[in-house]
Amino acid sequence: MKATINDVAKHAGVSIKTVSRVMNNEPSVRQATRDKVMATVAELNYQPNLAARNLAGTKSYSIAYVYDNPNAYYIIDMQNGILSACRQQGFELLIHPCNAEADNILEEITNMVKQSRVAGLVLTPPFSERPEFVKRILELDVKVVRIMSGNAAPDEITPCIMVDDHQAALTITQHLIDYGHKNIGFIAGGAEHKSSIERLQGYKQALSNNGIAINDDFIIEGEYSFESGVNGAKQLMTQAEKPTAIFSCNDEIAAGALFAARLMNIAIPQQLSIAGFENSPFSRQTWPRLTTADQPNRQIASDATNLLIAQIRQQNTKQICTQYTPELVVRDSTGQVQA
Amino acid sequence: MKATINDVAKHAGVSIKTVSRVMNNEPSVRQATRDKVMATVAELNYQPNLAARNLAGTKSYSIAYVYDNPNAYYIIDMQNGILSACRQQGFELLIHPCNAEADNILEEITNMVKQSRVAGLVLTPPFSERPEFVKRILELDVKVVRIMSGNAAPDEITPCIMVDDHQAALTITQHLIDYGHKNIGFIAGGAEHKSSIERLQGYKQALSNNGIAINDDFIIEGEYSFESGVNGAKQLMTQAEKPTAIFSCNDEIAAGALFAARLMNIAIPQQLSIAGFENSPFSRQTWPRLTTADQPNRQIASDATNLLIAQIRQQNTKQICTQYTPELVVRDSTGQVQA
DNA sequence: AATATAAATGACAGCGCTGTCAATTTGTTA
DNA sequence: TAACAAATTGACAGCGCTGTCATTTATATT
Numbered sequence: 233m234k235a236t237i238n239d240v241a242k243h244a245g246v247s248i249k250t251v252s253r254v255m256n257n258e259p260s261v262r263q264a265t266r267d268k269v270m271a272t273v274a275e276l277n278y279q280p281n282l283a284a285r286n287l288a289g290t291k292s293y294s295i296a297y298v299y300d301n302p303n304a305y306y307i308i309d310m311q312n313g314i315l316s317a318c319r320q321q322g323f324e325l326l327i328h329p330c331n332a333e334a335d336n337i338l339e340e341i342t343n344m345v346k347q348s349r350v351a352g353l354v355l356t357p358p359f360s361e362r363p364e365f366v367k368r369i370l371e372l373d374v375k376v377v378r379i380m381s382g383n384a385a386p387d388e389i390t391p392c393i394m395v396d397d398h399q400a401a402l403t404i405t406q407h408l409i410d411y412g413h414k415n416i417g418f419i420a421g422g423a424e425h426k427s428s429i430e431r432l433q434g435y436k437q438a439l440s441n442n443g444i445a446i447n448d449d450f451i452i453e454g455e456y457s458f459e460s461g462v463n464g465a466k467q468l469m470t471q472a473e474k475p476t477a478i479f480s481c482n483d484e485i486a487a488g489a490l491f492a493a494r495l496m497n498i499a500i501p502q503q504l505s506i507a508g509f510e511n512s513p514f515s516r517q518t519w520p521r522l523t524t525a526d527q528p529n530r531q532i533a534s535d536a537t538n539l540l541i542a543q544i545r546q547q548n549t550k551q552i553c554t555q556y557t558p559e560l561v562v563r564d565s566t567g568q569v570q571a
Numbered sequence: 572m573k574a575t576i577n578d579v580a581k582h583a584g585v586s587i588k589t590v591s592r593v594m595n596n597e598p599s600v601r602q603a604t605r606d607k608v609m610a611t612v613a614e615l616n617y618q619p620n621l622a623a624r625n626l627a628g629t630k631s632y633s634i635a636y637v638y639d640n641p642n643a644y645y646i647i648d649m650q651n652g653i654l655s656a657c658r659q660q661g662f663e664l665l666i667h668p669c670n671a672e673a674d675n676i677l678e679e680i681t682n683m684v685k686q687s688r689v690a691g692l693v694l695t696p697p698f699s700e701r702p703e704f705v706k707r708i709l710e711l712d713v714k715v716v717r718i719m720s721g722n723a724a725p726d727e728i729t730p731c732i733m734v735d736d737h738q739a740a741l742t743i744t745q746h747l748i749d750y751g752h753k754n755i756g757f758i759a760g761g762a763e764h765k766s767s768i769e770r771l772q773g774y775k776q777a778l779s780n781n782g783i784a785i786n787d788d789f790i791i792e793g794e795y796s797f798e799s800g801v802n803g804a805k806q807l808m809t810q811a812e813k814p815t816a817i818f819s820c821n822d823e824i825a826a827g828a829l830f831a832a833r834l835m836n837i838a839i840p841q842q843l844s845i846a847g848f849e850n851s852p853f854s855r856q857t858w859p860r861l862t863t864a865d866q867p868n869r870q871i872a873s874d875a876t877n878l879l880i881a882q883i884r885q886q887n888t889k890q891i892c893t894q895y896t897p898e899l900v901v902r903d904s905t906g907q908v909q910a
Numbered sequence: 911a912a913t914a915t916a917a918a919t920g921a922c923a924g925c926g927c928t929g930t931c932a933a934t935t936t937g938t939t940a
Numbered sequence: 941t942a943a944c945a946a947a948t949t950g951a952c953a954g955c956g957c958t959g960t961c962a963t964t965t966a967t968a969t970t
Contacts, residue, residue, distance in 0.1 A: 234685050236956060247920045252958060260918055262966095279686040283625035284956035287925050291958085304852070308643040312668065324687070327666060329651065346573045347618045348663070458856050487856050494858045513643070514853055517797045517826050519833045575926060586950045591928060599948055601936095623926035626955050630928085 235276040244272040255280055282324055292351035294324035295540060298341060299356050300332035303456070303484070305512040306529060310379075313533025314354055321541050326350060332358045338368055345372050352376065352540045354533070361426045363387060377540035379532060381427035385553040391539045392553045393532050397427045397509075400525040400558035401434025402441075404507050405479055407523070407560055409442050412569035413477040413505060415450065419464035419489065421481035422455040428481050431509065435479055450475050454485060461488020462495075469496055469504070476504060476569050483508035483515040486522050490565065501567030511561055520564035527558040574615040583611040594619055621663055631690035633663035634879060637680060638695050639671035642795070642823070644851040645868060649718075652872025653693055660880050665689060671697050677707055684711050691715065691879045693872070700765045702726060716879035718871060720766035724892040730878045731892045732871050736766045736848075739864040739897040740773025740818070741780075743846050746862070746899055747816045748781050751908035752844060754789065756814035758803035758824050761794040767820050770848065774818055789814050793824060800827020801834075808835055808843070815843060815908050822847035822854040825861050829904065840906030850900055859903035866897040 237255075241248045246269060253261050254269040261269075272278070286292050297314050301307055311327065318325045326348055330340060345353070352375040359365060360378035366389055369376055376390040383396045408416050418435050421428030432451070439446055452467055454460035461480055465488065468475055480486035486508030490500060498504050500520055508515055511526035539552055576594075580587045585604060592600050593608040600608075611617070625631050636653050640646055650666065657664045665687055669679060684692070691714040698704060699717035705728055708715055715729040722735045747755050757774050760767035771790070778785055791806055793799035800819055804827065807814055819825035825847030829839060837843050839859055847854055850865035878891055 238956075248957080249920060249922095249959095250918085253919085256958085262918065265918080277682075279682065281626070281688070281956055282686065283622045283688060284925090285958075286622035287620070287626050287927085287955090288957040289925085289959080304643040304647040308646055311666070315666070315668065324665065326663065327650070327654070329654065343616070343618060347621065349620070349622060484856075487853075491856065491858055514826075514856075517823075517830065517853075519830055519858070577926075587927080588929095588950060588952095589948085592949090595928085601948065604948080620926050623955090624928075626925090626957085627927040628929075628955085 235278040237278070237280065239276055240269065240272050240278050243276065244269050286349050291544075292349045293322060294326055294348065294350050295352040295354065295537070295544075296326040296328050296344065296348065296350045297354045298328045298330065298344075298359055300330055300358065301356065303512075305514075306510075309529035310354075310356065310533040313530040313535075314537045316530075317534040317537035317541065321538075323541060338365065341369065342372060345369075345374055350374060351544045354536055354540060355379070357381065357425060357427065360392075363389065366390060375540055375543045377536045377543070379536050381425075381430045383430075383555065385551070388551050391543060391551050393536045393539070394553060394555045395427070395527065395532065396555055396557040397430035398434040398437070400527075400560075401431035401479070401509070402438045403434075403560050404509065404523075404525055405435045405438030406441070407562065408477045408479065408505060408507060408566060409438060409444070411477070411505065411567060413475075414444055414569075415447070415473065415475040415477070416444075417450045417452065417464075417468040417475035417478040419452045419454045419461060419468075419478060419480045419485050421460075421485065423453070425456065428456070431479075431481055447473070449473065454481065456482050456484060458484050458488040458491070461485035461490075462492045463488075465489035465492035465506075466496070469493070469498060477566065478504065478506050480506060480508050483510045483512045483522060483524055486524070486565070487514065487518050490518055490520075490522075500565055502570060505566040505569070507566050509558070511558075515561075515563070518565070523563045523566040524561050525558035526561050528556060532556055574617040576617070576619065579608065579611050579615055579617050582615065583608050619661075625688055630883070631688045632661060633665055633687065633689050634691040634693065634876070634883075635665040635667050635683065635687065635689045636693045637667045637669065637683075637698055639669055639697065640695065642851075644853075645849075648868035649693075649695065649872040652869035652874075653876045655869075656873040656876035656880065660877070662880060677704065680708065681711060684708075684713055689713060690883045693875055693879060694718070696720065696764060696766065699731075702728065705729060714879055714882040716875045716882070718875050720764075720769045722769075722894065724890070727890050730882060730890050732875045732878070733892060733894045734766070734866065734871065735894055735896040736769035737773040737776070739866075739899075740770035740848070741777045742773075742899050743848065743862075743864055744774045744777030744818055745780070746901065747818065747844060747846060747905060748777060748783070750816070750844065750905060752814075752816040753783055753908075754786070754812065754814040754816070755783075756789045756791065756803075756807040756817040758791045758793045758800060758807075758817060758819045758828065760799075760820035760824065762792070764795065767795070770818075770820050786812075788812065793820065795821050795823060797823050797827040797830070800824035800829075801831045802827075804828035804831035804845075805835070808832070808837060816845070816905065817843065818846050818848075820848060822849045822851045822861060822863055825863070825904070826853065826857050829857055829859075829861075839904055841909060844905040844908075846905050848897070850897075854900075854902070857904070862902045862905040863900050864897035865900050867895060871895055 360380040379393045381397045452464040508522045508524040515522035699719040718732045720736045791803040793803045847861045847863040854861035
């Protein structure tokens with residue numbers, strides 16, 4: 233019923249091996265032969281059996297997406313981006329959610345890699361930001377691509393997609409400053425996340441660019457969660473000196489800050505401006521709609537995947553490092569400071 | 572480096588085939604032998620090679636999750652539920668997002684099934700609600716489990732997990748009625764979704780149970796989106812006769828309704844009660860927090876997957892049909908009707 | 911035209927496992 | 941205890957493909 237390589241070989245009048253060569257884009261096949269085989273492949277609607285490929289070959293045609301992240305929108309975007317690249321390239325995707333804090337996490341991933349024979353891994357934070365961990369993974373003889381926060385290649389270990397959170401945060405903060413804000417609060421996403429650290433740096437940079445002193449009371453240690461936004465905003469707005477704007481480290485925190493503002497009867501943006509980061513779908517659905525920075529996750533993910541697959545195919549030996557800078561999206565949660 | 576079945580066989584002093592038997596839980600292996608093999612398996616940290624299994628056996632150890640749904644929370648919950656069952660049972664999961672409206676969708680899925688040799692499919696709406704489509708899929712000799720809306724086995728084609736949207740909607744509506752509401756609006760999720768139809772039925776049933784006449788002006792044809800909630804609520808609240816409560820077909824619509832209420836300066840729940848459906852994470856993050864119905868998607872998904880795998884293993888021939896009824900979660904967006 | 915060289919193709923083993931069927935061991939009964 | 945059935949185990953082929961290496965064919969060189 234389902235055509236095998238054998239069927240194709242017979243129909244085309246060539247050996248199995250030649251069909252294999254054509255299917256793998258190997259050189260040393262005459263164009264005429266290649267065409268003949270391709271025609272037969274099309275005619276029989278032949279598709280190579282992945283299991284057999286994986287078993288027989290030293291190469292593998294599957295990659296895995298390893299993540300530990302509770303953000304559904306982020307995951308879905310990443311996943312879709314990875315998947316679209318995989319489909320284009322004839323790769324299979326395994327998804328592997330796991331707990332980054334588990335102490336046998338390396339072993340777990342090792343087992344997964346060995347059992348599934350994946351050729352590569354797409355790593356997002358926090359995994360991508362642990363060089364030692366990544367090095368251990370590389371010992372397993374899998375390729376890795378990392379998506380992480382920063383504005384320069386962190387090392388030469390793997391290709392990376394860098395997200396310039398620093399620059400984007402600077403832009404958001406500048407936007408607030410341009411609206412006349414000087415007392416700007418910051419609710420962080422947790423020191424274990426490089427993105428949060430980078431965003432904080434960008435925030436500080438913007439202040440200092442404009443000659444505004446950094447007030448430590450305005451910087452709240454939080455985490456990437458709604459609750460953290462609620463608590464952070466409460467804390468900021470019950471201090472003696474209150475900010476007139478809050479830069480939340482992501483949209484979820486911003487949504488929490490919005491919630492807290494409602495609770496405290498603070499009008500947004502009249503009495504307080506709030507900005508988020510990520511441009512997740514619900515940033516358009518809060519009241520008021522959130523000013524934020526758009527992070528093109530889907531694009532980043534498919535880019536990363538293409539980089540990974542190129543590496544697997546050994547089409548390039550260099551460790552490429554691409555950069556994305558999230559762009560400011562101004563909506564209704566930020567406004568001119570009131571006199 | 573990575574242990575194979577051969578290594579285990581040698582270490583344990585049995586044949587490869589016996590190890591295979593143990594790994595597959597086949598009968599006709601003496602307990603002593605089984606223990607010995609299991610011990611060796613543990614010692615060598617042996618894990619069967621999926622590719623080899625898939626290639627050699629007639630059985631397959633992978634299933635696919637086929638979906639077309641823009642709701643990130645839903646997808647993630649489903650995916651996690653499916654994945655946890657897969658891990659427990661040693662199955663591999665392929666995810667296959669696709670466009671249900673594409674006219675070659677059957678062909679697309681056929682190719683995926685053939686190429687990946689999946690043994691089963693987890694189908695959610697809209698796929699699960701197309702009997703003819705499902706029948707065609709079954710011809711491919713894959714097992715299928717369906718998750719769908721309803722309160723009775725729709726047919727005997729496949730095992731199903733039914734979600735009793737009718738009952739849950741009735742409960743929500745009753746909750747509104749108990750708060751004294753008689754003029755209750757309904758924003759539907761689209762006639763192409765069985766869940767929306769069922770929820771509408773439940774809403775009507777509740778009204779009729781309480782002797783309240785059904786007012787067609789209160790029933791808005793919408794779709795499962797935020798915008799639809801915004802528009803639906805606007806329409807309802809600009810009519811001559813306005814409802815005092817709105818039952819939105821899902822949380823996203825409810826969030827839209829909330830947004831519209833803000834726009835129109837309508838106080839929630841004092842002037843208008845709004846209820847959602849799904850209990851998605853953001854229903855806890857709106858202002859006010861949404862009253863909704865909790866749909867245990869993760870649980871439903873792992874249940875469904877277990878049913879599918881049992882079917883694949885032919886442990887049962889009967890077409891089991893399980894039922895879930897989402898439970899009312901009362902939060903702050905609904906309240907006593909004001910005089 | 912004969913030879914050397916490179917390009918193209920094919921034969922064959924084997925990846926790690928399962929299915930089939932035959933061989934062996936164990937338990938049961940007269 | 942012999943004879944037989946049932947339970948247990950193993951030998952072997954082969955799933956569909958790729959890697960290796962040998963063979964054939966085309967091209968260049970003298």
